[in-house]
Amino acid sequence: MKKNQEQQYEIREIRTPQIRRSDRVEYVVGVRDQDVTYAQGRIMLNDLSAAIPEATFRLETIKCKADRLSLSPLHSFSDLSVFSDGLDRALLDGSIDIAIQSLHELPDTDDSRFAVAALTPREDARDLIVMPPHRSIENLKPGDRIGYFSQRQKMLFSQLVPNLQYRYTTGSVLPRLERLVHGELDGLLLSAIDIIRLNPDQYDLIYQPISLDLMCPPSGRGIVAIRVLARRRGLINKIKVKLDSPSSRACYAVEQAIFEALGKPFDAPVGIHCEEAEDSLYLRAINGLGDPLQPLKISGKVGPPFSLIPNPDRILMYVQSLTGMATLLGNARDKWLTDYGKTCIQQADVIVTDSTRCEHMQLYQPDDAEWIQLNPADGFNLAHQDEKKEVIDFILEKVRAGRRVVRLYGDNIDFFDKGYEEADVLATTGIRYELVPGVSELSSALTILGVPLLPKQGQAVHIVDGRDKSKSESSLINMNVKDMYCIVHATLSLPNIIAAMKRNPIIEDVPAVMLSDVGTFSQKMIRGKLSEMPRLSVAANMPLHAMLLFGDMFRPGAALAWWPPRGPLSGKRVGVIAAKLTEEKRHVFNQCITALGGTLHLLEGMYTRMDGELAENMDRRLRNLFDKKLEARGLIWFALMSVNGAKALTASLQRLRMDYRKLTKVRLAALNPAITDQLERSGLAADLVAEGGDSRKLGESLLKQLNSRDQLVVVRGGRQTSVLAMMFQLANISYIDVRGYETIPIQIDRVRLLKMLAEIDILVFTTAASVNTFLRTIIDKGIEVNELMRREIKIIAQGPNTADTLEKHGLTVDGYSKDGSITELINYLSDYGYSTGRESETI
Incomplete structure (x- = not known):
């Protein structure tokens, strides 16, 4: 019995050998050759050691293109690959086993050669401003020099504090901090996570984080990506089980969907941030591609409660709110333009066409709209695929910049051909577009001829572009006399019709009609057998764009039902x-x-x-108020009950040439987030926002904040009666009632x-x-x-x-x-x- 126990003990010893240090596997971990990335790598070594205790890890710095050219401005590079090319090569040649990189610097997570083994839990993604002691955002003054690294930082901070001077800074973080210490800058914009990684205690500086609502960060910031070669499945699984964050993956997927819809712009005034807030995913995004002074903003939930799975329809809605719109307008000629088509042109920011037949549409072009004529003389040959791609890329660039683009086609045939191809590309991006056909000459012709628009059972309809000679000839060779045929630009196809008839003599006696400029004073029409059309068209001097009809019946426009409405309000x-x-x-x-x-x-x-008396009264009340109270010890609280109230207040401050930085004793209370958004557009921030947009809760919060030395001002409209007024009267609180605007039915x-x-x-x-x-x-x-x-x-x-x-x-x-x-x-x-x-x- 004792012997059996010893044997079992020996077996157990064999199954669970003690790991000696000499038996440990060593993995080489690569990071960029920068101070922040090296500090980040040292932190991640501890996490990797805890995740894989049987291995050892060694940190190596790898120079990427951005590190070799660290003094070059960001806009001199073409894309994010400059931050990872060296790490990619090191993974492929085996110099390193694992690459550690900030996710916002990673160009593409879909490269099949590599696998993202883990995305770590997101840390602080905010921007911050670094300043000398005794300085803050509130006391920045016009002309102060601010260092920045990206167009996004410059755009967003200039909205917070106007009239500053901006200095581009690049390279490692510590040398940039040195510039601030030596007085070359008055402030330096950095990311909060960089300061957390470095912890630069050697400098006597102030670090002031900025709210995500005021400065939306780039996609992926605050998350670390751990990458290995895709074929190393065992290593991937070990890292993923211990270090991967499902929340980070879900948030990054939402951010990338928005980023891809905007065309993946590099060093652009674009911010995208998704986080797991309360019980669902919450998205913020800003797009300044079109106008950095008035960027497009969105914020809101992107998924159902208690779920990390985003709602595709909600993401699509946000994409379309961040971008403009493309309208593809067919048959854009004065005679065939619909009223809605005319309205689309009149509301356009950019009008694009490749047809000289659309020139008359310039009559409806807005004064500030851009007219783009694409034709072979401009270097475009729209018959080739490369040029087609260049046209759609041009449209996408303008729409992503928030512009309303109208694409004009010379006729409905081009609309159903090129238009549907371009619509397919637009559909893949999530950008909003609409197809607007013009009045069809075909329907006008059939109405004049008394031909029913609906085909009989068993009949087919064939529409042929006469400019494509081979297609028109083959369709006539194999034609079925029971079907209905329409050839547009038919004059060019007449020789092909003759050639086709020689091979298919049955078509010679088919009745035919040739028309041009249908329904106008220039209308021409000839009737006869199909075999007679070449001779009759020459005699009648039919124009090149004439149309040839033969057969029994025709129904145009059936393809317009390809895009039925979808969504939660479908049909509503x-x-x-x-x-x-x-x-x-x-x-x-x-x-x-x-x-x-x-x-x-x-x-x-x-x-x-x-305006008028209302503006004068508002200015007078504010002037008296500030003259008396700015030097006093108490605060001045403005209660803003509507967006118009916020507009009236800021407009009055601007008319009084009031320096916002002098309003240190002014506090703003807003009823809802829409009012805070309006204040932010003017460079102000609300100090108090009512929960749920409830007037009573705003009043209760104000009563808690006010003391005997404070002055309260309620800004309202002419017809408004405020719940606040009743609450303040009951509490014996005196207040100033200012009528800032008036609503007129x-x-x-x-x-x-x-x-x-x-x-x-x-x-x-x-x-x-x-x-x-x-x-x-x-x-x-x-x-x-x-x-x-x-x-x-x-x-x-x-x-x-x-x-x-x-x-x-x-x-x-x-x-x-x-x-x-x-x-x-x-x-x-x-x-x-x-x-x-x-x-x-x-x-």
């Missing part, structure tokens, strides 16, 4: 009741509702006036109002003032309020204040967004659409 007609919107907000509503699959009916019920036609109410499924109210104005209008027009309930229209409110106002008027609110921002409203409509869609499926 959404009416939005709002004040007079800016062009930007009108564009956002139109983009987002359409992206969700709905149809927008926008009714602007009033406009805002903040727009006269709405009763027929138009009834038509809209008859068509819509969902009615959205954006503000309490829009509720009052709308209900006052329908009552004035003799329409009962209960009519809304009888029509079973779903009523949605933007924010709880708007919902309260609706309920006070006896209307049932089906739902409301948690605050007054457009982003939250669109998010709510998306969730609402999905929930009602599921209910209808259950029923």
